[in-house]
Amino acid sequence: QKEVEQDPGPLSVPEGAIVSLNCTYSNSAFQYFMWYRQYSRKGPELLMYTYSSGNKEDGRFTAQVDKSSKYISLFIRDSQPSDSATYLCAMTYYRDDKIIFGKGTRLHILP
Amino acid sequence: DAGVIQSPRHEVTEMGQEVTLRCKPISGHNSLFWYRQTMMRGLELLIYFNNNVPIDDSGMPEDRFSAKMPNASFSTLKIQPSEPRDSAVYFCASSSADRGRLDTQYFGPGTRLTVL
Numbered sequence: 001q002k003e004v005e006q007d008p009g010p011l012s013v014p015e016g017a018i019v020s021l022n023c024t025y026s027n028s029a030f031q032y033f034m035w036y037r038q039y040s041r042k043g044p045e046l047l048m049y050t051y052s053s054g055n056k057e058d059g060r061f062t063a064q065v066d067k068s069s070k071y072i073s074l075f076i077r078d079s080q081p082s083d084s085a086t087y088l089c090a091m092t093y094y095r096d097d098k099i100i101f102g103k104g105t106r107l108h109i110l111p
Numbered sequence: 112d113a114g115v116i117q118s119p120r121h122e123v124t125e126m127g128q129e130v131t132l133r134c135k136p137i138s139g140h141n142s143l144f145w146y147r148q149t150m151m152r153g154l155e156l157l158i159y160f161n162n163n164v165p166i167d168d169s170g171m172p173e174d175r176f177s178a179k180m181p182n183a184s185f186s187t188l189k190i191q192p193s194e195p196r197d198s199a200v201y202f203c204a205s206s207s208a209d210r211g212r213l214d215t216q217y218f219g220p221g222t223r224l225t226v227l
Binding site: 101104 | 115144154155156215216220221
């Protein structure tokens with residue numbers, strides 16, 4: 001079983017819809033959970049991170065961690081065409097340890 | 112700030128040739144990471160340096176790969192000899208250790224390598 005699993009998509013939704021992106025992981029020792037956004041032919045950029053379980057909100061984005069189920073989610077409200085990108089989940093054991101990335105989900109927001 | 116700078120942006124070479132990828136981290140950052148991204152394997156960490164010292168090179172695929180960081184503002188990733196299966200996008204990222212906070216890694220634009 002891979003450490004981090006993520007559906008590659010693509011996921012196509014109409015503009016304005018709520019988007020739900022998810023990852024599962026196998027190692028319960030992960031403590032920091034992150035979401036990166038990667039536009040085509042660009043490097044990934046950090047969107048949000050969460051420590052341990054719980055929710056975190058930043059504008060239209062909400063990150064959710066359920067450590068009991070080993071499941072993390074990213075919700076995008078009022079999705080925009082500019083949200084079209086690949087979203088990678090990532091996690092790490094400690095603050096300064098190496099990061100394990102999911103393969104990414106390609107998201108298309110249709111105008 | 113110019114961000115992380117990588118060169119070249121694209122590289123096409125023939126099997127067996129030596130390839131050198133270059134990275135200039137963000138000024139003041141003390142950690143540098145080299146990643147490889149492919150459709151099949153996603154984003155994989157190859158090696159990372161802290162204060163110019165290699166900390167973990169367990170992701171380096173084999174002896175054909177080597178990385179150096181001679182000073183705080185420059186790093187190279189070398190593949191010798193290159194093989195078609197090395198074709199991928201190689202990213203460099205840098206971060207600054209800040210006690211108590213997650214070290215945000217800032218990625219460069221990547222080098223797209225094609226080995227024929």
